[in-house]
Structures are given as structure tokens and as C-alpha cells.
Amino acid sequence: MVHNGYVAGVDVGGTKCLAVVIDDDDNIVAESRVATPSGTDALIDVAVEVTRELADVAGGLSAAGFGVPGQLDFQGKMRFAPNLVDVGELAFRERLLGLLDVPVFVDNNANCAATAELTLGAARDSRQAVLLTLGGGLGNSIIVDGVVQRGAHGLAGELGHSMVDPNGPLCPCGRVGCLERYASGSGLTRLAQEAAGSGKAPNLLTYTDGDVELVRGEHVMRGVRDLHDDAIELLEGFSWWVAVGMANVVAVLDPELIVVGGVLVSDWDLLEEPVTRNYRAMVLAGSTREPVRIVPAAMGERAGALGAAIAARGA
Amino acid sequence: MVHNGYVAGVDVGGTKCLAVVIDDDDNIVAESRVATPSGTDALIDVAVEVTRELADVAGGLSAAGFGVPGQLDFQGKMRFAPNLVDVGELAFRERLLGLLDVPVFVDNNANCAATAELTLGAARDSRQAVLLTLGGGLGNSIIVDGVVQRGAHGLAGELGHSMVDPNGPLCPCGRVGCLERYASGSGLTRLAQEAAGSGKAPNLLTYTDGDVELVRGEHVMRGVRDLHDDAIELLEGFSWWVAVGMANVVAVLDPELIVVGGVLVSDWDLLEEPVTRNYRAMVLAGSTREPVRIVPAAMGERAGALGAAIAARGA
Structure with missing residues (x-):
């Protein structure tokens, strides 16, 4: 994948995934939505698919971040996600790293929203x-x-x-x-x-x-x-x-x-x-x-x- | 007052005040206990009295700290102390500063206990x-x-x-x-x-x-x-x-x-x-x-x- 300064962010919600690509100035240059599937493997597939699609649109990516509705440890392993159907403990970051050839960041999606509000928004x-x-x-x-x-x-x-x-x-x-x-x-x-x-x-x-x-x-x-x-x-x-x-x-x-x-x-x-x-x-x-x-x-x-x-x- | 490196600490409890003087190595070199009185003025009097007594024993003090069972703002003003009898809003630090000729620190007493545990104890x-x-x-x-x-x-x-x-x-x-x-x-x-x-x-x-x-x-x-x-x-x-x-x-x-x-x-x-x-x-x-x-x-x-x-x- 071409590392061109664009970065993808995917918000994995309980019902839908909302993905964006931003440029160096935090402007959104591409966007995509897809339903959140049930089950661990389907979830990984969708996360990879939506990121690759956006990478194609952007002509490459430098990194990808994922916000997930659950508890993620510092290794990006999901410990607990009561609001995702049929998804339990899951080495989220590790599996994505093996499928996407860019650095991968994973955190709870409320923390991701906080980062956006802190950097650009109400906080x-x-x-x-x-x-x-x-x-x-x-x-x-x-x-x-x-x-x-x-x-x-x-x-x-x-x-x-x-x-x-x-x-x-x-x-x-x-x-x-x-x-x-x-x-x-x-x-x-x-x-x-x-x-x-x-x-x-x-x-x-x-x-x-x-x-x-x-x-x-x-x-x-x-x-x-x-x-x-x-x-x-x-x-x-x-x-x-x-x-x-x-x-x-x-x-x-x-x-x-x-x-x-x-x-x-x-x-x-x-x-x-x-x-x-x-x-x-x-x-x-x-x-x-x-x-x-x-x-x-x-x-x-x-x-x-x-x-x-x-x-x-x-x- | 002679500023000799000794520091006093007073824990104002709901029922008793426990005061100590420590040396540079955090060793307790003097100690005193007195009942916590009702009312703002009596509380200030007791806090001053116990500090002066310890200063006499230590031959001077460099600073005095007070831990109080209530909410203290960064100016050392007590905002709320439901567990002290007849004590409401009170410019605790300011009043003590006027009566003791050393720097005065004031905080909630649980925070003071945390400082001790963090510096020397279980934390x-x-x-x-x-x-x-x-x-x-x-x-x-x-x-x-x-x-x-x-x-x-x-x-x-x-x-x-x-x-x-x-x-x-x-x-x-x-x-x-x-x-x-x-x-x-x-x-x-x-x-x-x-x-x-x-x-x-x-x-x-x-x-x-x-x-x-x-x-x-x-x-x-x-x-x-x-x-x-x-x-x-x-x-x-x-x-x-x-x-x-x-x-x-x-x-x-x-x-x-x-x-x-x-x-x-x-x-x-x-x-x-x-x-x-x-x-x-x-x-x-x-x-x-x-x-x-x-x-x-x-x-x-x-x-x-x-x-x-x-x-x-x-x-």
C-alpha cells in the first residue's frame, strides 16, 4: 500500500461501521458506511474491506485506526464487548495488522470520539x-x-x-x-x-x-x-x-x-x-x-x- | 518562626485532629492530638494552637499542611464539609496564613493520606x-x-x-x-x-x-x-x-x-x-x-x- 499521509478511521458501532479518510489537516477526504455484522470473523472481514476500499479511493494510506464498542487493552485486544453480537475476546489489532499492511491503532470508540472532540471539537x-x-x-x-x-x-x-x-x-x-x-x-x-x-x-x-x-x-x-x-x-x-x-x-x-x-x-x-x-x-x-x-x-x-x-x- | 526544615502536618478529622512534625527524611519527630471542636472559629483556633505547639517542640517550622474532611479548592477555601459540625464555607488557608508565619498547604484529608501512601506506603x-x-x-x-x-x-x-x-x-x-x-x-x-x-x-x-x-x-x-x-x-x-x-x-x-x-x-x-x-x-x-x-x-x-x-x- 502507498503510504501517502492519508489516514483511515473506522468507527465500529453496534449497528453500523462509519469509516473516513483524513488528510494532514484533519479534513475528511473520503467516507464509507457499512452494516456491522454478527460474529468475530465477519467483523474482521468488514473492517478490512472498508479500510481497503478507502485506501483505494485515497490512493494509499499511512495508518488505520479503529474505534470499537468494548474494552480494548493496550495491545488492541478486545476484552469485553457486551454490545457486539457474538463477539467475545478478540485480538483485534493483531488480526488487522496481519491483513492490512499499515500501522493499526485500536481503542474504545468513546475514547476515539473524545480524541476528536479534544483535538477539533467541544473539548x-x-x-x-x-x-x-x-x-x-x-x-x-x-x-x-x-x-x-x-x-x-x-x-x-x-x-x-x-x-x-x-x-x-x-x-x-x-x-x-x-x-x-x-x-x-x-x-x-x-x-x-x-x-x-x-x-x-x-x-x-x-x-x-x-x-x-x-x-x-x-x-x-x-x-x-x-x-x-x-x-x-x-x-x-x-x-x-x-x-x-x-x-x-x-x-x-x-x-x-x-x-x-x-x-x-x-x-x-x-x-x-x-x-x-x-x-x-x-x-x-x-x-x-x-x-x-x-x-x-x-x-x-x-x-x-x-x-x-x-x-x-x-x- | 525559625524556618529549620521541619514541616508540620495536621489531619483534621471529624472527631479529632492528629498533628505531626517531620524532618527532611519524612521521620516523625513530634506528634500531638486534640479533639476537633464545633464551629469555624474554634476550628481555626485549634488548628493554629496545635501547629504552634509543635513548632515550639521542633524549634521552628518551614511550612504547615492541613488535611480537612471536605472539599477544598486550589485557594485552600473549604467549599463543602458535611462531616464537620457547624462549619460551612471557610477561607481555611487564608485565615491560617494570617495567623501562622509559614507557608500553608490545605487539601482534603483523603488526598493527604494518598500523598503519604504514594510517597512512603502502599501505593x-x-x-x-x-x-x-x-x-x-x-x-x-x-x-x-x-x-x-x-x-x-x-x-x-x-x-x-x-x-x-x-x-x-x-x-x-x-x-x-x-x-x-x-x-x-x-x-x-x-x-x-x-x-x-x-x-x-x-x-x-x-x-x-x-x-x-x-x-x-x-x-x-x-x-x-x-x-x-x-x-x-x-x-x-x-x-x-x-x-x-x-x-x-x-x-x-x-x-x-x-x-x-x-x-x-x-x-x-x-x-x-x-x-x-x-x-x-x-x-x-x-x-x-x-x-x-x-x-x-x-x-x-x-x-x-x-x-x-x-x-x-x-x-
Whole structure:
């Protein structure tokens, strides 16, 4: 492969992979999307295929970065990925290195998004920040002293799997009462279906012809825009849980900034008021501490792919 | 005052102040204890008095450090101290500077204990560590890249005030379901009184002539040593909550080491097995991640005072 200064970044999501190529000035010069398959081998195949395609378009690549929804150690081995179907422990970086003839960087996709926000986006010039990614799950990453922190083994940034309710629902990770069961896209869907199933969300059911199983988080947002009381109450409850995550992480880390990203941030106009109001009422010593700025992510849906590419430059 | 290389460190606890003077080699050359009074002015008076006394013994001082059970900003102003009686916002460092003619350093006392453990104790040579102080409250501090982290405003390290139960009891901080209501000395006392009050801890009541109000955490430990089933069950429940704190902070920060300090660590022989067992069952991806070492603090009850003195050298 021609090493020409272009770098690829692939954000492997739970449902789709979004890949970009950037030039020396971080401009996106090519882009591709493909569905995320089930199973380890299919996942590797797709990751290689989309990277080779982009390499063809760019006339070569200098490196490739991959953001993955799971815990990756410093060797690029996936230790745990509860949100990928049929994918367990996997030497992700090693297998890609054998198939692509460029340096390969692999990290959690929330960390990749944080790299993009830190370099180009909402966390620029920030030394102490926390990023929350409200997607299907709840991604998280931590910036201390201006550096995305990966912990002692590369596994940091799993606020979504902190226990916040000993009587809470079971999480795909096998534990009970994880924050992600509430403060995430799937959490909102769960809260909405629960309300719909117990007769507390009649208006949402009008969007699904009365089918509780079809109720999704999106219907809550739509219901709020349609000024339905049941949807507004659900948004309030959801926002309370997002605020729990913020207040808990602020208590421990005291950042100056929280950046909220992920697909749900497209409804930030609805989320901002209830989330920040609940956060302010809940944060420890809220009346005497410096306020923490809470802002939406600036890099949009390409943040993970872009950050994977930026981080790959050092690979 | 003669500036002779000696440095004082004062650990202001919820009930007592423990003060030390150290020499250039971190050896303790003088020590003093005094009860912590109620109220801001009395607290300042006692802090000044104990420091002057030690300065007399040492024939002078080069600096003085104070560890305080609350949130201190980088100016040494106390922002929040729910565990000190009648003490609110207080320009702690500024007032001491006006009364002592040496440089003054002020920080949270868990951070001071962390400095001692990092410099001389259980966290020596550790780059990524978390310290938990099981005292009356639950202190916490964070070491990232070998440095005790204070966050953007000096207020980091309050894992004890992360919300872990939306249906939990009220905390002195004004919020509900804080981890400190479970995983601390006062938490253990609360759990024990609750059990005793509902007839579930008959053996503990034999230590207090049947008085529920007099039941304390210490009785649980005594009951475990006396092999009483009710006490063993309470220790198990308490250990579960300590493990929640560990698993939650490990999910976010992925340290290599957890150091457990505070007065309860004197019962580490009883706590170690149930705490580590519950932690291992609870931590995210426990079967695939590197184990985190969980060890007792090495510096004993003088850790806070010693760390305050060590940190004061740079003041």
C-alpha cells in the first residue's frame, strides 16, 4: 500500500461501521458506511474491506485506526464487548495488522470520539473533561490533564457500567442496575416500553399502532415535540438518570466540562434543560462549587471515526 | 518562626485532629492530638494552637499542611464539609496564613493520606491507583500517572457521594442514596442499627444491653470475631457495598491498585475476604480483565497528617 499521509478511521458501532479518510489537516477526504455484522470473523472481514476500499479511493494510506464498542487493552485486544453480537475476546489489532499492511491503532470508540472532540471539537483547550456518549449504550471517556485516559490496562471509561440501583434491571454485561440500563438510547427505550406496558404512555402507543414492543426512545422525543404529557414525563425521568451519571462522575473527577455526544444529542434541544436542571439539583455541593459546563459534542456522528484516524497517526 | 526544615502536618478529622512534625527524611519527630471542636472559629483556633505547639517542640517550622474532611479548592477555601459540625464555607488557608508565619498547604484529608501512601506506603511506585478511606465517612482519592488528582477546581475524590441507590437513605450532604451511607463507618453503624431495630441482630444487642441506639459498627466486627451469624451477615452486606464502590470506580478509572485505609482497616483481617470476593463477582468483565490489587493502607492512622506535611513542602 502507498503510504501517502492519508489516514483511515473506522468507527465500529453496534449497528453500523462509519469509516473516513483524513488528510494532514484533519479534513475528511473520503467516507464509507457499512452494516456491522454478527460474529468475530465477519467483523474482521468488514473492517478490512472498508479500510481497503478507502485506501483505494485515497490512493494509499499511512495508518488505520479503529474505534470499537468494548474494552480494548493496550495491545488492541478486545476484552469485553457486551454490545457486539457474538463477539467475545478478540485480538483485534493483531488480526488487522496481519491483513492490512499499515500501522493499526485500536481503542474504545468513546475514547476515539473524545480524541476528536479534544483535538477539533467541544473539548478543545480543555484540561479536565468527561465525555458521555448517549448512543445505544452509554459510552464514556475521561480527559485528565488534557489527555484521554485509558487507565492501567486500557479499560477505563465505563461509567455506563457503574451500579446505580441495587434493585435495577439486568444488564447485557451480566450485572444488575448498571447506569446504561437507564441513561442510554436502549435505556430510554426500556423506560418507554415499561411505561407503555403499564398504561402510563398512551400517546406513545399511537405511534406504534398500540404495539408496546415497537415503542422506541425516538417516540419519546417525537412525543415531547408533539407536547404529549406522557412523553414529557418520560423525558424528565430519563434526564434524571443522565444527571445521575453526570453528578456521580463529577463527584469523583471534578471536571470543568462535560461533553454529551452520541445519536441522542440530535435531540439536545429537548434534553439540555431537563438534564442540566436535574444535574444542578443533584451534584454534590452544587450551591458552593464552580459550575461544570455541559455542552453537546461538536463533531457529530463522525467523531468516533475521525478520532480513530487522528489517534492512528501515532500508531 | 525559625524556618529549620521541619514541616508540620495536621489531619483534621471529624472527631479529632492528629498533628505531626517531620524532618527532611519524612521521620516523625513530634506528634500531638486534640479533639476537633464545633464551629469555624474554634476550628481555626485549634488548628493554629496545635501547629504552634509543635513548632515550639521542633524549634521552628518551614511550612504547615492541613488535611480537612471536605472539599477544598486550589485557594485552600473549604467549599463543602458535611462531616464537620457547624462549619460551612471557610477561607481555611487564608485565615491560617494570617495567623501562622509559614507557608500553608490545605487539601482534603483523603488526598493527604494518598500523598503519604504514594510517597512512603502502599501505593509507592503505583501510577494508577484509587484510595478509599473507610472512616466515619468514605474518603476517596485518585492517582493518575503517579499524581494525586484534584480535578479542575480541587474538588475531586468524592466517590462517597456518588448515588448508588435511588431509594436509599438521606445523606448529611442533602442528597439520597450516597455510597457513604453504606460503605463507611457510619454506614456500617446505620446498617447494624437497622438490623438490630428489626430483630435481625439479636447478638449485637447483647453488647449494648439491648439498646438499639448504642449499636455501632465496632459491634459488628466484635460479633464476627465472636462468630455470631447476625454479625457475619451484616459484614457480608457491608462488604457488598464497599465492593460496589470499588467496582464502580474501577469501571471508570481502571486502576492497577486499590488501597483501603481509614480506621476500619484495623479490621482488614475480617474485611479482606468478603470485600475482595464481592468485588471480583461484581466488577465489569471480571473474568477477562487484569485483576486489580486490593491492599490495606500501610501508613496507619498518621497517613493524613504525614501526607499533609509532605505536600506542605511544596507550599
